[in-house]
Amino acid sequence: MQRPDPDPFDVIVVGGGFSGLRAARDLRDAGQRVLLLEGRDRLGGRTFLRPFAGHGQEVELGGTWVAPRFQPHVAAEMDRYGIGLVEGQTGVPRWRWGFDAAPTSAFPLEGDEIYELERAVFRIMEASHRVDPSVPRDRQDLGDLDVSVERFLAGLRLSPRTTRFLAAWGTLGSGAPPEEWSILNALSLMAAFDHSAWAWWAGVVDKFAGGTRTVVEALARDAAPVLELGARVVRVDQREPGRVVATTADGRTFGAAAAIVALPVNVWRDIEFLPALGPAKATLARDGHPNRMSKVWVLVDGGPTDTICFGPGQDLLWLSPEYELDGATLMVGFSAPPSPLDVTDPDAVARAVGAYLPNARVLASDAHDWNADPLARGGWPAHRPGTLSRDASALQEPEGRVCFGGADIATRWIGWLDGALESGARAAQQALAVLRDA
Ligand SMILES: Cc1cc2nc3c(=O)[nH]c(=O)nc-3n(C[C@H](O)[C@H](O)[C@H](O)COP(=O)(O)OP(=O)(O)OC[C@H]3O[C@@H](n4cnc5c(N)ncnc54)[C@H](O)[C@@H]3O)c2cc1C
Known part of the structure; x- marks a missing residue:
């Protein structure tokens, strides 16, 4: 009988975001032959640098801000590839608070609510000190903290306004309503910020010089995998001894001794794993995560635009200035449930901006x-x-x-660029162990 040709690759990496690229680069450093299968016609995944609405200025439509002093993997890649940092604004800005129907510059809490806020922030920071961000949360005694943000805040016995104020900051960090996501996720993020509550908004304001594309290109160049773009994987089959076979939506198959799946957990459910995923992954694949945050860039004339707008009573939970462009201000906004704002609808976006800045014109x-x-x-x-x-x-x-890689299942910076890099490095080591044991 004729033996089939051996596979030309040692490892198949599925997904060309920061995580898959880091895994491919580390495997290449270890002398492995890598095939990278990416469903889009571009690399970078949930980072996407593109010119703003036909203008010269490029904007990040996805992941953007980094904090290398808290983020060891981001710092290491910047060092390796000589990538600089563009520093964002520091200091205390002017605010416009959108907690009520008519946004105002007056801080939304007053009187005893300020004392409550102080007490609540102390309790949150105290809880964050129980989290060691370098160790997966199931290996620490944290079950009592793995409750919804809504339930945790209810336990602090705050007034409805103070609760709403804190929940709004939580939604800014999660894109999810307080009843749907865990305070342990928030505490983990705070712990990664060296247990700072202030860093929740002030810690991540810097960007890669040249944008996220600089990092994507550096990793891709260095990893130099055999790259298939437009290769959406629909099946990962390891029933044949010693081999993993990935099948794409257009029916192509690729085999290797090991594979790394570096995808958002919310798309795991679209892939047929044979044999089926174990219980933890199957549960997450079925339930997914509830972040429904939308990010939008808006060119605004008039203002005042030197102001940060924030509040859960508005369609835009957040709106802040980033660049000067053609004599106007390019602002970045975020919208999350329960707002139904469609950020791809220019008229709806203009109305949402107008709620904060009635004298501004959205261009x-x-x-x-x-x-x-x-x-x-x-x-x-x-x-x-x-x-x-x-x-x-x-x-x-x-x-x-x-x-399995992907920022979504990182240990320290869960869901962040640093977590994507961290998880890619771990998955590469695991794949090398699979190859060694073969
Ligand atoms: C709006 C927004 C703002 C953000 N802001 C920040 C920020 O400021 N700072 C920060 O640190 N993080 C931020 N993040 C998070 C950060 O972008 C992500 O954590 C990171 O990019 C995830 O990298 P990843 O490689 O794990 O996943 P991804 O980047 O999602 O990469 C996965 C890749 O797999 C591909 N893929 C999916 N399904 C398949 C399939 N079936 N077959 C083949 N390929 C497939 C995708 O196209 C994608 O390229 C933000 C994210 C978003 C969406």
Whole structure:
């Protein structure tokens, strides 16, 4: 009988975001032959640098801000490739608070609510000190903290206004309503910020010089995998001994001794894994995460635009200035449930901006709808109550010859660019172990 040709690759990496690229680069450093299968016609995944609405200025439609002093993997890549940092604004800006129908510059809490806020922030920081961000949450005694943000805040016995104020900051970090995501996710993020509450908004204001594309290109150049774009994987089959076979939507098959799946957890459900995923991953694949944040760029004339606008009573939870462009201000906004704002609808976006800045004229807007994007199905993850304290390690474990990367299942910066890099490095080491044991 004629032996079939051996596979030309050692490892198949599925997904060409920061995580898959980091995994491919590390495997290449270890002398492995890598095939990278990416469903889009571009690399970078949930990062996407593109010219704003036909103007020269490029904007980040997805992941953007980094904090290398808190983020070891981001710092290491910047160092390796000589990538600089564009520093964002520091100091205390002017605010416009959108908690009521008519936004105002007056701080939304007053009197005893300020004391409540102080007490609540102390309790939140105290709880964050129980989290070691370098260790998966299931290996720490944190089950009592893995409850919804809504339930945690209810336990602090705050007034409705103080609760709403804190919940709004939570939604800014998660894109999810307070009843749907876990305070342990928030506390983990705070712990990664060296337990700073202030850093929740002030810690991540800097960007890569040249944008996220600079990092994507550097990793891709260095990894130099055999690259298939437009290769959406629909099946990962390891029933044949010693081999993983990935099948794409257009029917092509690729085989290797190991595979790395570096995808958003919200698209796991679109892939047929044979044999089926273990219980922790199957549960997350079924339930997904609830982040439905939308990001939008708006060119605004008039103002005042030197102001940060924030509030859960508005369609735009957040709106802040980023660039000067053609004599106007390019602002970045975020919208999250329960607002139904469609950020790809320019008229709706203009109305949402007008609610904060009635004298401003919106000249153009631009967005990518990550929630409608079938290769993302949402933003960065906001894990549901119970997931991290029960399953964090199991989500990172290989299943046979298939290893799993992706920011969504990182240890320290869960859902962030640093977490994507961290998870890619871990998955590459796991794939090397699979190859060694073969
Ligand atoms: C609006 C927004 C703002 C953000 N802001 C920040 C920020 O400021 N700072 C920060 O650190 N992080 C931010 N993030 C998060 C950050 O962008 C992500 O954590 C990171 O990019 C995830 O990288 P990844 O490689 O894990 O996944 P992805 O980037 O999602 O990469 C996965 C890749 O897999 C591909 N793919 C999907 N399905 C398939 C399939 N079936 N077959 C083949 N390929 C497939 C996708 O096209 C994608 O290229 C933001 C995210 C969003 C959406």
